[in-house]
Amino acid sequence: MANAVSDPRRPEKVQRYKASIGGSIGEDPTPDYMNVLSMVFSMCGLMMKLKWCSWIALFCSSISFANSRVNDDTKQILSSFMLSISAVVMSYLQNPQPMTLPWFY
Template sequence: MEVVDTKKKNSSKIVRYKPQTGNLGDDPLPDYINLVSMIFSMCGLMLKIKWCAWASIFGSLVSFANSRSNDDGRQVLSSFMLSVSSVVMTYLHNPAPMTPPW
């Protein structure tokens, strides 16, 4: 019986992992969602539209979930706090449940 050394046989197929460098990590989607969230929260604050206020909370959470780890967290936090204040102010103005927009 012949013993075959598998380390020598498969060593030519091993490829070392090299992380990709460049601008592939620059995804503008969280920034766009954050902008839309701020617009919705301002509509909720100024126009007292409840669904805009709730959409701004959803958008700020999605923006936080998709943000890069090296980003500055203050912008995401301020967007979320603006969204929460939008919901609070719309329900302080009119505490009735939200009616469907149709």
């Protein structure tokens, strides 16, 4: 009987968990931003033949792929990843010299 008196639980304070049906309020926009940055840097690397843009695109697309959720559009993420890989490959096929950064001379 002494155990019932010292019980710290309060059944009137218990609230049942309700899953949110709509969009999550605390959704992380990082994969979406990195996906857009990857597309932009890939295009800059392909069009302007800048190797550092291609490498940044590959870095951004890998961050986007790593931070993606299960229910994200995998086709868009993989196409961004493949575009950044092709930007790196094409920039080195056009000019096989080692990369020199414009701000380090």
